[in-house]
Amino acid sequence: MALEHINEDPNILPNYRLRIDWRDTQCSLGHGLKGVIELITTEPVKTMLLGPACSLVAMPAAATLEYWNLLQVGNSALSDSLSDKEYYKYFYRTNPPSSAMNPPRLAILGEFDWNRVAIIHENNEYFANHFDITKEYLRSHGIDIVTSESFDAGQVPREQLRNMKDKDARIIFASAYIEPASILFCEIYKQSMYGKRYVWIIESWLDPGWWELNLHVHNCTVEEMREVASLHVGVDFLGIFPIQDVTISGLTPNEYEDIYYNRTNQQQLPGEEYAPYAYDGLWTIAMVLNETQTHLEQTNSSFSILDFDYNNTHHIRELFENSIKNLNFKGISGTIQFNRNGDRFGNIKVEQLIDNELVTIGIYYQNGELVWESEKRITFKGDIPIDGALYETVYIGIRPVIYFIFSSLSAVGVIVACAFLVFNIKNRKRKLIRLSSPNVNNVIATGCIVCYGSVMLFGLDQNIVESNMYITLCMLRAWTLSIGYSMAFGGLFLKTWRVYLIFRNLKIKKKVVQDWHLFGLLTILLLIDLIYLFVWSMINPFFKETKTFPPEIVNQDLILLKKKDSCDCKQLVQWTVALYVYKGLIMLYGAKLAWETRKVSMQELNDSKYIGLSIYNVAIIVSIAVPLTYVLEDEPEVVYSLVAVAILYTTTCTMCLVFVPKIIVLRGTESDTEVTVTTFNRSRAVAPETFTVSIEERVKQKEHELQKLRRDMMMQKEFTDTVHRPVSIKCDADVPSVGNINTSSAASNVVI
CATH class of the missing domain: 3.40.50.2300 (Response regulator)
Structure with a gap:
């Protein structure tokens, strides 16, 4: 023609x-x-x-x-x-060459936001070369090739399809000659890889009705082949240009x-x-x-x-x-013009098998435009299929409600600590408070506040803090908890150390331990913390480690990909263990001091009983919480709850044991009934150190209670002998006496 x-x-x-x-x-x-x-x-x-x-x-x-x-x-x-x-x-x-099929294929993927495809083709030079180019083209446009399979002519691609199914391939490019294509689609039917979850896109240049031909090469019926081939999408060259312009031939x-x-x-x-x-x-x-x-x-x-x-x-x-x-x-067929490879860019038609008839549903023109015949574009058996199960990335963190609960409790702890601090400062001139080293008590309260603040820091995770701030957060957690512990427990232990020097260590006499001595030692403890943490940060700085957990299949269309951010550094275990050992040694030494001073019965000086309770609480809680945090490290919410409970409980108990007894005593003490102990230096008078104890109720007790007071007076004498101060006794009233303690039913003073 x-x-x-x-x-x-x-x-x-x-x-x-x-x-x-x-x-x-x-x-x-x-x-x-x-x-x-x-x-x-x-x-x-x-x-x-x-x-x-x-x-x-x-x-x-x-x-x-x-x-x-x-x-x-x-x-x-x-x-x-x-x-x-x-x-x-x-x-x-x-x-056009086979590669001309790739732009319309890519356009179809883009129309439905499909980014994952699988490929299966007959194994020969033509198809192998074509799909090598196709894979490179798709990857260059950001398409993920789930898998690429091939099968020989006459072979049933059973394993190939099973592999595609295992990899959750749903949008699939297929190409083969008639007989292999028939075998392929029969096996697709047997493995149920068709229907509303799958889209098969093939090259539809095969003979019309190919799915009903060559039934002798497989064991599927015509009805089964029609069912599996129904609604498949085909791409083929559009030989007849749809625009009715007059061509070179005049037609x-x-x-x-x-x-x-x-x-x-x-x-x-x-x-x-x-x-x-x-x-x-x-x-x-x-x-x-x-x-x-x-x-x-x-x-x-x-x-x-x-x-x-x-x-x-x-x-x-x-x-x-x-x-x-x-x-x-x-x-x-359109404009005839060749590129440098001797090829031309032709027009491609998009077809779909609807009611057992191939219907043109769209045209991909040479200018790169995909035009659909209807708004429906492609007919599906249900909703638009997705290209695979959706991977939803979920960062395992701490639920806001959990963080709010513990942050609120921590805030309450800070408020209570501030109240204790105000109480201590306001009553610092009261003899009972002055006797209990109020300046050291202030340090203890401040340390408790810092520990409470660390609870809030431990609850901040990747869902709240930006990534670039996470490393700083890691450092703040370690620094605040370590320093807060040293201030709170260090101050408590140093108070007991002073009592120990005065009443139990007989070799160290003539030694006056004042507050500045305690602050000096506390400063040393804090410097050790700061130097250790600084060296740690310099040698093995913290970094953010993201752990990805195995995918969790929720259903056929949803897979959860859980991730967890955590603070990590090189040799983290070694650094942490060393810090635990150091803090543990301080706690053990505090336990020794508490044991040595357990019989010192001056309530104002001796906190050994409360220290023992604090150490017991800390030891029990830490021995349970620390191992569990390592065992349950993949459960950030549980770990945070354990850490928060441990810090809140131990800090609150310690703080209450230090301040609550003093509040109770002050509320029950009357100012006109007291025992005063004043010490003098042999060479010159100095500001008195006064220890006050209420005796209003004691004078009404039985003789064995008076004997207890006698033992207290003996310890007071020991304390006086320690600092080499003279003893003088003056009785202001004629009252009955028991031992060397003078009492009076009226208001009277015993001055030693």
Whole structure:
């Protein structure tokens, strides 16, 4: 048909008549090469070659014809290998290559936000090369290739499909010739990999109704094949350009179709989808010959296109090449223009099998635009499928309600500590408070406040704190808890150390331990903390470690990917253990002091009983909480709860044991009934250190209670002897006496 139209056109090759000498290659390599050899070895000399139709024959033919200087124009060879100009120098084609399917495939994926695809194809050179290019193209556009499988012709791809199913592949590209495609879709049916969760996108250039053909190669029925093939999506070249412009032949695409079907008696012939490309291919050859002859005439050359020979004696082949590279005209299949690879960008149609009939649902034009025939775009058996189970990243952290509870409790603790601090400062001149080292008590309360603050810091996680602040948070946790512990328990232990020096260590006499001595020792403890933490931060600084847990399948469409951020550093265990050992030694020494001073019965001086209770609380809680935090490290909320409870409980108990007894005593003490102990230096008088104890109720007790007071007085004498101060006794009233304690029913003072 094209030959007739060309020869009838007076503007194309005037004074020349185009002839075709053809051979049937049967898509066979042997038959194809035999035909090519016959054509080039028989008269007359062939000017150009149209075809062969199959890539299997076109590739060796193109590689061979180079040595005869023959240009070759393909019309249905799809192999992407033919785009390689290094091997196929003189090959051009009017049909797009297989890789032209990739832009519309990508456009379809983009329409439905699909980013994961799987690939399965028949195992041969054509499909392997095509999908290698496809995978590279898709990956370059951010598409994740879940898996790529291949199977031999005649093989049932059972394992390949099972692997795709295990990897949750749902959007699948498939390609094969008719028989392998039938086997593939039968196995798809058996493995239930179709329906509302799957989308199969294939190259639909196979024969019409291919899913119902070749039933003998598998054991699926026609009904089963129809069911599995239903609603599959196909992409294929659009041979007939949909816009009805007049083409180079003077026909519109519709007029061409009318003429074509008149000649075929309205029958659809196999391979007719490539007929427009063959039509345009012959017109391409005619246009190249026409342009070359025109050029030769315009340059007054003595040669014509008839002077072409296989040795390219007159360099006419170069003129053919130059003409075909600059070619640009409207053909039946669209604009004919070749790129540097000898390919053209054709139009691609998107089809779908609806009611057992392939329906064109969209067209991908050469300009990169995908136009759908309807707003529905693609018909699905349900909602738009997703490309795989959704991976929802969940950071395991601390629920706001848990953090709010413990932060609130911590805030209450801070308020109570501040109240105790105010109480201590306000009553610092009261004799009972002054006796109990109020300045050290202030340090203890401040340390408790710092410990309470650490509870709030431990509750901050990646859901609250920005990533760049997380490392700073890690450091603050370690510093606040360590320093707060040293201030609270260090102050408590140092108070007991002073009592120990005065009443139990008989070798150290004549030694007056004042508050500045205690603050000096406390400063040393804090300096040790600061130096240790600073060295730790310099040698092995903290960093944020993100741990990803195994995926948790919620349902077929949702998978939870849990992550957890935590503070970590090199040799974290070693640094932490060393800190625990150091704090533990301080606690053990405090326990020793408490034991040594347990019989000192002056309530104002001795906190040994309360220290013992504090150490007991800390030891029990820490021995339970610390191991559990390591065992349950993958449960941040549980770990935080354990740490928060441990800090809140031990800090609150310690603080209450220090301050609550004093509050109770002060509330029950009357100012006019007291025991006063005043000490003097032998050489000069100094400011008195006064210890006050209420005796109003004691004078009314029995003799064994008076004996207890006698023991207290003996200890007071010991204390006086320690600092070498004289003893004088003065009785202001005649009252009955028991031992060396004078009492009176009226208000009276015993001054020692």
